[in-house]
Amino acid sequence: MAIELSKPLRAEALASLERYLSENFEERVGNIAAGALLSFFIEEVGPSIYNQAVADVQERLAARVQELDLEIHEDEFQYWRRQGKQGTKPRR
8 A cells, every 4th residue: 555645745744854954954955856755755664654553553442442341331130130229019
């Protein structure tokens, strides 16, 4: 699965990358060079970040599924227990 950014997101990423390179390396990099660098990072490092994010989500979902029984558990065969608490006459 190829990782792709939407046009607006890619434009923001390019502007951020250009600014970072300019401020930290005191070198102005053009839009084409920044675009090539961004594409390289997305292709080379993107899958690692994506896979880690998927693993994190799987871990959180597994924890939630384990808690599900506690959150929605209903005690069984409660009718007669409730009847006894309401003070109804016992069967003769």
